[in-house]
Amino acid sequence: MADIAKMYRQIWVDERDTQWQCIFWRPTSQQPLTTYQLQTVTYGTSCAPYLAVKCLQQLAIDEAKTYPIGSKITLSDFYVDNLISGAASIGEVIEIKNQTINLLNCAGFPLRKFASNVSEIVADISPEDKEETIRFHDTEFVKTLGLKWSPVEDCFLFHLVADNGVKTTKRSILSKLASFFDPIGLLNPLIVTCKILMQQLWKLKSPWDDEVPPGIKVHWELFNKQLPLLQTLKIPRYASIDIDTKLHAFADASTKAYGACVYAAWSDAYGEHSSLLCAKSRVAPTKEITLPRLELCAALMAAELMSAVNNILNLPDANVYCWSDSTIALAWIAGEQSRWNVFVANRVAKIQQLTKTFSWNHVPTDQNPADIVSRGACASELLQNTLWWHGPEFIQLSCDYWPSAVHVSQNELPEQRLQRTALIAIPTSDFISKHKYVNSYMKLLRIFAYVSRFIRGCRKQSSVNDCINISAPEMDEALELICRHIQIFHFQKTSTPLRLENNIATQS
Structure with missing residues (x-):
């Protein structure tokens, strides 16, 4: 582990923005106040964390070819200015340390406060750049x-x-x-x-x-x-x-x-x-x-x-x-x-x-x-x-x-x-369904046969039949009538074009 020394103070601010970072200062109370413009990222401003982290990430992207390991570690193992990383072997950790130090030095980000669970890894670090330990129990x-x-x-x-x-x-x-x-x-x-x-x-x-x-x-x-x-x-x-x-x-x-x-x-x-x-x-x-x-x-x-x-x-x-x-x-x-x-x-x-x-x-x-x-x-x-x-x-x-x-x-x-199931009633023009309470098939045929006989008599298409009983041909005609209406009602898309073609053919 390590962290960047005075991270915010290592980053220059664009000259067009320094006018918004002004402070008053005088060495003694007898001297007049002087206005200074801070030229580096200032702690406490809302944009400071973003600017600092973004500069660190951009540095890692720019130097990725020169320091591939250091670039990867900088992008993934930093929390603002704190570095915490590791690897499976001592040699890998030393390589991480060296590449990260060299990469950050390219932009003036010196690392300090080094510490490791293996003393060999930080053996070449000066004592003043090592993290100070605290003793407790x-x-x-x-x-x-x-x-x-x-x-x-x-x-x-x-x-x-x-x-x-x-x-x-x-x-x-x-x-x-x-x-x-x-x-x-x-x-x-x-x-x-x-x-x-x-x-x-x-x-x-x-x-x-x-x-x-x-x-x-x-x-x-x-x-x-x-x-x-x-x-x-x-x-x-x-x-x-x-x-x-x-x-x-x-x-x-x-x-x-x-x-x-x-x-x-x-x-x-x-x-x-x-x-x-x-x-x-x-x-x-x-x-x-x-x-x-x-x-x-x-x-x-x-x-x-x-x-x-x-x-x-x-x-x-x-x-x-x-x-x-x-x-x-x-x-x-x-x-x-x-x-x-x-x-x-x-x-x-x-x-x-x-x-x-x-x-x-x-x-x-x-x-x-x-x-x-x-x-x-x-x-x-x-x-x-x-x-x-x-x-x-x-x-x-x-x-x-x-x-x-x-x-x-x-x-x-x-x-x-x-x-929840909803039952919707749809009005229908199916006249066959109006006779749903007729519970006898033969009775239904006779009803339609008598109606057909009455219609023919009204149209004078046949002589009035004095016989009360329905004949077999009339029963067949009633069945055909029922079947025809059922087909017309339930197969409208198919039956309508067929009827039109049939009418055209008859007229021609």
């Missing part, structure tokens, strides 16, 4: 983007102290919660415990500076008393990331909170290993919500977290797995989003989009490390919790030893969208 550490990192032991440290003698109020609890700096969520079970207490105080509308209720006070004092135990906690930094590394994201929810955590699993000459990479949590909404819905929110958080991690590590999609102990949430994710109500459908759509190339699996609750995030924990519970720091044992094994899948019938799931 027989351990030397440096600050890395706010985290305490011991280069010698290659582990992360946390220094949290108890607030002894401080009145337990909503303000003091919030102040302590704000003092926790854990950007990757290694201590998330502790932080979510504080968040749950704060939510309870918020529901009670407790005043800021009044003593909290006794039940919350006892819980907080026990939590606060155990914070110094974390000073003995040492979290290994190293996790082997290569094409064979597998990523596992776990999700879980309780009525109080929900969360997700991501683990890396790999193997080497010393055996099988796994390690916690990051975690995230959120308290449950104050509005009442069902547990399956919270489980689905946790699954969405796991999908977002895994997508962000894999975008950085860029591992094959076949090596990425997502886990949940909720069979309902897994069935929702596996189903078609249009089947569910709006709340479920929206989240299922996002999950399916983020994890379309990943696989979702079921994990028993007792083997789900995200369960610790959703319920919270105190320092004593977290210190020796192997499930939290390394995940369940099965992620270090082949997929043959993984938990078996649990199937739920899609028809038995809640939150299914109601299927």
Whole structure:
């Protein structure tokens, strides 16, 4: 690791813009004020971070052919002016260091505050350009983007102290919660415990500076008393990331909170290993919500977290797995989003989009490390919790030893969208349908035969038949009439052109 010395002051501002960076200055109060124009990027202006980062990126692009490794590292491993990088061997890291130093020197960006977990890598760096170490409890550490990192032991440290003698109020609890700096969520079970207490105080509308209720006070004092135990906690930094590394994201929810955590699993000459990479949590909404819905929110958080991690590590999609102990949430994710109500459908759509190339699996609750995030924990519970720091044992094994899948019938799931059927009546000119209540085929033929006989008599096309009974030819004629009208009604597109052609042929 290293950072750029006075990064903003190494970048010139266009002369046309320096008039907007004016300051008044005089060495003594007796001398008149003098106006100066700052010619470099100035800390505090809204454009300063963009200008600084953009110059660094443009430098890496311009020098990519000369320093290919340094260019790649500059584009991917810098956070503003802080460099944190690594490689699989000492020789590769030394090459990264040399190329990055030379590339940045092309534009006057000197690197300083070097530190490494291998002293050989920074052996040629002058003492004044090395990061100053801080000694605490027989351990030397440096600050890395706010985290305490011991280069010698290659582990992360946390220094949290108890607030002894401080009145337990909503303000003091919030102040302590704000003092926790854990950007990757290694201590998330502790932080979510504080968040749950704060939510309870918020529901009670407790005043800021009044003593909290006794039940919350006892819980907080026990939590606060155990914070110094974390000073003995040492979290290994190293996790082997290569094409064979597998990523596992776990999700879980309780009525109080929900969360997700991501683990890396790999193997080497010393055996099988796994390690916690990051975690995230959120308290449950104050509005009442069902547990399956919270489980689905946790699954969405796991999908977002895994997508962000894999975008950085860029591992094959076949090596990425997502886990949940909720069979309902897994069935929702596996189903078609249009089947569910709006709340479920929206989240299922996002999950399916983020994890379309990943696989979702079921994990028993007792083997789900995200369960610790959703319920919270105190320092004593977290210190020796192997499930939290390394995940369940099965992620270090082949997929043959993984938990078996649990199937739920899609028809038995809640939150299914109601299927409404509308019956529409369309008026029709089919005169045959008007006789639908005639339940005898022969009776229908006789009705049409008598009507035909009456029409012929009115048109004087035949003599009046004194015989009451219908003859066989009249029955055949009635059947032909019925069939003709049925065909004309149901095959209009075909029958109309045929009738026109027939009329034309008859006239000609």
